[in-house]
Amino acid sequence: MSRDIKKNKFKVKRKKRKSMMITIVGIGYVGLPLACLCGEKGYKTFGISKDRKKINQINNGISPIKGDIYLEKMISRKFFTATSSYDSISKSDIIIICVPTPVDERYNPDLTPVKQSCRNIAKHLKKGQLIIIESTVNPGVCEEVVKPLLEEATGLQAGKDFYLAHCPERINPGDPHWNVRNIPRCVGALSRQGLLKSLKFYRHILEGEVRPMKSIKEAEATKIIENSFRDINIAFVNELAKSFEVLGIDLMDVIEGASTKPFAFMAHYPSCGVGGHCIPVDPYYLIERAKLAGFDHRFLKLAREINNSMPSYTVDLLIKSLNDLKKSIRGTKVGLLGMAYKANVADMRESPAVDIMKILKKQGAMVEVFDPYLPDQSTVKNLEELLKKSEALIIATDHNEFKQLSLSLLKKNGIKVVIDGKNCLNNKLIKKSKIIYKGVGR
Numbered sequence: 001m002s003r004d005i006k007k008n009k010f011k012v013k014r015k016k017r018k019s020m021m022i023t024i025v026g027i028g029y030v031g032l033p034l035a036c037l038c039g040e041k042g043y044k045t046f047g048i049s050k051d052r053k054k055i056n057q058i059n060n061g062i063s064p065i066k067g068d069i070y071l072e073k074m075i076s077r078k079f080f081t082a083t084s085s086y087d088s089i090s091k092s093d094i095i096i097i098c099v100p101t102p103v104d105e106r107y108n109p110d111l112t113p114v115k116q117s118c119r120n121i122a123k124h125l126k127k128g129q130l131i132i133i134e135s136t137v138n139p140g141v142c143e144e145v146v147k148p149l150l151e152e153a154t155g156l157q158a159g160k161d162f163y164l165a166h167c168p169e170r171i172n173p174g175d176p177h178w179n180v181r182n183i184p185r186c187v188g189a190l191s192r193q194g195l196l197k198s199l200k201f202y203r204h205i206l207e208g209e210v211r212p213m214k215s216i217k218e219a220e221a222t223k224i225i226e227n228s229f230r231d232i233n234i235a236f237v238n239e240l241a242k243s244f245e246v247l248g249i250d251l252m253d254v255i256e257g258a259s260t261k262p263f264a265f266m267a268h269y270p271s272c273g274v275g276g277h278c279i280p281v282d283p284y285y286l287i288e289r290a291k292l293a294g295f296d297h298r299f300l301k302l303a304r305e306i307n308n309s310m311p312s313y314t315v316d317l318l319i320k321s322l323n324d325l326k327k328s329i330r331g332t333k334v335g336l337l338g339m340a341y342k343a344n345v346a347d348m349r350e351s352p353a354v355d356i357m358k359i360l361k362k363q364g365a366m367v368e369v370f371d372p373y374l375p376d377q378s379t380v381k382n383l384e385e386l387l388k389k390s391e392a393l394i395i396a397t398d399h400n401e402f403k404q405l406s407l408s409l410l411k412k413n414g415i416k417v418v419i420d421g422k423n424c425l426n427n428k429l430i431k432k433s434k435i436i437y438k439g440v441g442r
């Protein structure tokens with residue numbers, strides 16, 4: 001990599017930045033913090049959304065994403081303008097696509113939002129503009145889908161008339177330390193000029209390292225392997241949870257033990273399932289793209305299969321525990337604690353709790369749900385009401401409020417079984433009582 005690419009430090013004068021305009025297409029978990037940061041750094045910034053309610057909230061300084069203090073603070077300072085119009089595109093120097101890249105019901109990657117964004121951008125694209133994709137895409141999408149779509153729609157040539165780059169997002173919602181400002185990033189581009197422009201932009205707005213990649217495809221692959229790495233490691237401990245249950249070994253204790261090794265071990269934890277907008281989704285991108293090239297990612301697919309089996313495994317733990325009490329799950333009042341896919345966020349995308357609820361209902365259980373971050377998904381007003389209406393509990397999300405659940409409260413409400421899908425309660429204490437407690441892996 002040449003010196004200017006590795007070393008170039010971005011020193012755009014404030015005056016120049018003031019005249020520079022940025023449009024971010026998609027202002028959700030990824031686009032929202034990025035738009036705030038661009039505005040804070042002095043760029044005239046627009047954020048495009050289809051959601052009018054979200055647009056009004058943001059323009060009034062209110063965050064549409066609850067539970068993220070950092071984001072709420074940034075949005076209250078109104079660093080950018082939210083809009084539904086694409087008019088700002090033609091006047092923008094940089095356009096960043098941050099729309100979702102979900103999978104469909106057959107786990108095939110769905111690039112519809114990315115393609116639709118490109119079509120809308122193409123109507124306003126001008127020579128000299130830089131387009132950056134932050135949405136997670138499988139290796140090859142920028143060159144095989146985005147580039148031809150933009151070129152055909154505009155008659156312009158990527159790498160010459162406009163620049164195309166990929167800087168995969170790395171947001172960890174609810175993380176108190178790592179945020180859009182300080183998370184290191186990787187950038188790849190179609191052309192050297194596009195790479196230089198992208199590096200200069202990101203090295204100006206970010207505090208973390210901005211690493212140039214050999215090409216746009218390597219940048220796409222970086223993100224996919226990061227999240228596939230996490231998915232397979234979670235699948236490893238989830239499979240161990242199943243085997244150690246029959247071996248009578250406390251997996252959580254074993255993971256704590258293994259974690260004393262100061263090198264070459266990285267703890268992951270078993271749970272009722274893997275949710276979120278990235279980890280359970282991204283591996284399918286690679287599986288799908290490699291299949292088209294004739295390679296079968298058996299290991300990645302097996303890991304996905306193991307993680308997707310955890311919601312039903314969790315309900316099976318409840319069924320077995322109720323059977324020990326000569327009770328059937330049919331007609332049992334079950335309290336489901338949490339619908340969000342992880343602790344202290346109001347996001348239930350791909351949440352295992354959704355699968356658990358479906359399975360419980362299919363088995364004939366009478367289900368009550370409480371999630372303090374998702375009141376509209378809850379069937380009761382608070383935890384006390386849920387406990388009153390339950391004989392057995394499944395904890396599907398380790399919200400801080402649930403970790404305070406005391407043995408006395410469980411006893412007072414006559415709870416007979418607790419299945420701890422996130423291993424977040426004090427199992428040693430509960431196991432001393434008559435309450436049947438089972439964690440995932442302990």
Ligand code: SAJ
Nearest residue numbers: 170171172173234268269271273274275276278279341342
């Ligand atoms: N989970 C486990 N066991 C674990 C870790 C997580 O069962 O040991 C489950 C969680 O409960 C959750 C899911 O997996 O349901 C995903 O967990 P996550 O912590 O990865 O949550 P995300 O998807 O919000 O954040 C991830 C980032 N997480 C971390 O690095 C800690 C990261 O993988 C990506 O930067 C980010 O998604 C992204 O945007 O790609």
